[in-house]
Amino acid sequence: KSNYKEDINATRQSLPAYKSRDALLSMIRENQVSIIIGETGSGKTTQLPQYLYEDGFTSNGKIIGVTQPRRVAAMSVAKRVAQEMDVKIKEEVGYTIRFEDFSSSNTKIKFMTDGILLREALLDNDLDKYSCIMIDEAHERTLNTDVMLGILKDLLQRRKDLKLIITSATMNAMKFSKFFGNAPQFTIPGRTFPVEINYSKHPVSDYVEAAVKQAVNIHMSTSIQSGDILIFMTGQEDVEVTTDTIRERLLELYRKKGDFTSPNDDLEDIEIYPIYSALAPEFQNRIFRKLDISKRKIVIATNIAETSLTIDGIRYVIDCGYSKLKVYNPRIGLDALATTPISLANANQRSGRAGRTAPGVAYRLYTEESVENDMYTSTIPEIQRTNLSNTVLLLKSLGIKNVLCFPFIDMPPIQTLLSSLYELWSIGAIDNFGELTKLGTEMSKLPLQPSLSKILLKSVEFGCSAEMLIIVSMLSIPQIFQRPKGREKESDKERSRFFIAGSDHLTLLNVYLQWKSNRFSTKWCTKCFIQSRSLSKAEDIRKQLLRVMESQNIQLKSIGSNWDVIRHCICTGFSHQAAKLSGLKRYVHLRTGMHTQIHPTSALFGMGDLPPYVIYNELLMTSSEYLVCVTAVDPFWLMESSLLMYDIKKQNAENEYSTG
Numbered sequence: 001k002s003n004y005k006e007d008i009n010a011t012r013q014s015l016p017a018y019k020s021r022d023a024l025l026s027m028i029r030e031n032q033v034s035i036i037i038g039e040t041g042s043g044k045t046t047q048l049p050q051y052l053y054e055d056g057f058t059s060n061g062k063i064i065g066v067t068q069p070r071r072v073a074a075m076s077v078a079k080r081v082a083q084e085m086d087v088k089i090k091e092e093v094g095y096t097i098r099f100e101d102f103s104s105s106n107t108k109i110k111f112m113t114d115g116i117l118l119r120e121a122l123l124d125n126d127l128d129k130y131s132c133i134m135i136d137e138a139h140e141r142t143l144n145t146d147v148m149l150g151i152l153k154d155l156l157q158r159r160k161d162l163k164l165i166i167t168s169a170t171m172n173a174m175k176f177s178k179f180f181g182n183a184p185q186f187t188i189p190g191r192t193f194p195v196e197i198n199y200s201k202h203p204v205s206d207y208v209e210a211a212v213k214q215a216v217n218i219h220m221s222t223s224i225q226s227g228d229i230l231i232f233m234t235g236q237e238d239v240e241v242t243t244d245t246i247r248e249r250l251l252e253l254y255r256k257k258g259d260f261t262s263p264n265d266d267l268e269d270i271e272i273y274p275i276y277s278a279l280a281p282e283f284q285n286r287i288f289r290k291l292d293i294s295k296r297k298i299v300i301a302t303n304i305a306e307t308s309l310t311i312d313g314i315r316y317v318i319d320c321g322y323s324k325l326k327v328y329n330p331r332i333g334l335d336a337l338a339t340t341p342i343s344l345a346n347a348n349q350r351s352g353r354a355g356r357t358a359p360g361v362a363y364r365l366y367t368e369e370s371v372e373n374d375m376y377t378s379t380i381p382e383i384q385r386t387n388l389s390n391t392v393l394l395l396k397s398l399g400i401k402n403v404l405c406f407p408f409i410d411m412p413p414i415q416t417l418l419s420s421l422y423e424l425w426s427i428g429a430i431d432n433f434g435e436l437t438k439l440g441t442e443m444s445k446l447p448l449q450p451s452l453s454k455i456l457l458k459s460v461e462f463g464c465s466a467e468m469l470i471i472v473s474m475l476s477i478p479q480i481f482q483r484p485k486g487r488e489k490e491s492d493k494e495r496s497r498f499f500i501a502g503s504d505h506l507t508l509l510n511v512y513l514q515w516k517s518n519r520f521s522t523k524w525c526t527k528c529f530i531q532s533r534s535l536s537k538a539e540d541i542r543k544q545l546l547r548v549m550e551s552q553n554i555q556l557k558s559i560g561s562n563w564d565v566i567r568h569c570i571c572t573g574f575s576h577q578a579a580k581l582s583g584l585k586r587y588v589h590l591r592t593g594m595h596t597q598i599h600p601t602s603a604l605f606g607m608g609d610l611p612p613y614v615i616y617n618e619l620l621m622t623s624s625e626y627l628v629c630v631t632a633v634d635p636f637w638l639m640e641s642s643l644l645m646y647d648i649k650k651q652n653a654e655n656e657y658s659t660g
């Protein structure tokens with residue numbers, strides 16, 4: 001045990017932040033706001049909160065709050081700090097992310113997502129329980145970070161005793177300093193090694209294949225001791241495909257070379273780990289494992305490994321040049337995840353991962369010309385490219401009358417703010433004067449998107465809140481149906497057994513109910529090609545939301561299998577996301593006139609007669625636009641929300657125009 005402690009201490013003291021410990025603390029003591037800049041891995045996230053704690057910043061009974069843009073990071077970093085402090089998680093060190101609270105009244109250092117801190121600001125405007133707030137990874141400029149910074153700017157005037165620490169990679173630091181009245185900056189001196197950068201000679205058409213080739217090539221042509229490999233991919237899907245393909249390719253090679261004597265031989269000198277947000281926690285921590293020197297690690301990551309998580313020992317980086325970004329198009333008023341070229345700042349962060357422990361090599365799977373011609377210098381902040389309805393609802397609940405005057409560090413497009421106001425008005429969260437309605441106030445108290453809050457609250461009137469609670473919980477988790485390679489037909493057939501005519505929402509409800517009547521069995525899930533882990537997660541979320549409902553006196557009522565009532569209720573929250581059949585298989589979006597179609601995974605996809613009107617939960621933009629999670633609705637329900645009227649008016653106007 002004492003050996004372990006010595007080890008931990010030695011590791012902590014070897015981090016670059018340690019040499020600056022005293023300077024950092026005195027800067028924080030002397031200033032209300034401090035900007036701290038440092039290379040990834042210098043110890044900002046794990047060390048600074050501990051320094052503050054050791055230096056007595058919690059002795060007045062208040063606590064240290066640290067925000068992270070990502071759920072995974074909040075969780076992983078809290079666990080690491082608890083381990084370093086030799087305490088149990090949920091005791092002195094805790095974390096809170098949406099639907100998971102691992103903090104307690106003993107917690108002195110609390111990690112959380114920035115969204116959680118925003119919710120806390122809603123309940124306690126002055127964030128009184130905190131003596132220090134550290135906004136970590138601020139350079140990522142996530143929506144919630146930006147909103148939090150605006151709120152803090154105001155709060156610091158009222159709470160002169162509150163310390164704000166903003167930590168950032170090197171980009172953007174000046175902007176934060178200016179925003180907070182020229183707050184002082186401190187750069188943690190770090191040691192980084194040069195990284196040799198290689199570009200692709202020709203544009204790459206399949207970056208998964210290119211990455212696989214490159215990784216296999218590095219592994220076969222360098223010594224294992226020369227270091228580990230980190231591959232940046234865009235999202236869960238291509239991370240998984242890359243992981244599997246590298247494994248297959250290497251097995252094949254080893255077999256050919258005759259390294260394997262029996263067909264059951266496995267790759268012994270290599271560990272291949274995927275990492276992405278939705279990966280189960282027990283698998284996430286594997287990437288930090290120290291391997292025996294006879295083994296090499298290949299980590300395939302989303303941009304989570306760009307700055308949030310530091311993996312030691314990386315010498316080779318392979319960068320596909322893309323990431324998945326939430327993009328909002330204010331003209332059509334829709335949010336979508338899109339695979340987008342990264343910015344130069346991201347590219348440099350990614351390459352930099354190779355030079356932490358020794359000189360490294362980065363392989364960029366794009367051409368040098370494309371960097372000069374096509375890449376932005378830095379990424380456009382999320383607040384300027386995403387849907388703001390949740391944010392606007394939050395600002396309204398914080399008592400901000402005119403959201404156009406909120407101190408945004410970068411102003412979002414006015415069009416986006418206006419279309420969020422429109423959405424909130426159309427679902428009844430704000431009135432004609434832009435004031436929060438009673439319903440809007442209730443909506444803001446639920447940890448859900450405005451549309452989902454609306455249908456959950458409305459479902460009490462409709463008498464179907466038990467069913468709606470299940471639907472909302474099921475919507476909060478990714479992908480529940482599996483479609484394993486080689487068994488597509490079989491799994492599609494299983495899936496279709498759950499379909500409820502004309503509604504993916506009801507299909508989700510049906511899956512849950514059947515799972516329940518099979519006593520939540522994992523075996524049953526496997527048989528039906530359903531991810532049991534996702535369903536358990538949905539059940540967790542359902543229980544958490546149930547507790548929230550109880551605390552807000554929202555009654556639980558069941559309507560059994562009266563599907564029409566449930567569809568009607570869903571419609572009340574999605575009238576701004578409605579589409580009308582136009583032609584054989586195509587739909588047009590009611591408000592914007594944009595053309596779309598039903599996604600092949602939908603229960604409606606194969607239907608002979610498609611319903612004339614539908615609402616949808618999500619829009620997927622790939623080669624064309626798809627509606628994901630769709631429910632057929634009665635046009636009269638839409639009329640109630642006056643949206644169809646709008647459509648009819650527009651058609652009349654168009655008719656007049658063409659005939660006149």
Ligand code: ADP
Pocket residue numbers: 015038039040041042043044045046047076077079080288307308309310311312
């Ligand atoms: P920064 O925030 O400046 O990027 P961190 O505080 O996250 O740096 O990381 C400091 C060191 O702690 C790194 O060497 C990193 O590898 C190590 N570390 C962080 N999390 C873990 C973990 N869960 N397990 C093992 N080591 C970790």
Ligand code: MG
Pocket residue numbers: 041044045046136137307308
């Ligand atoms: Mg960090």
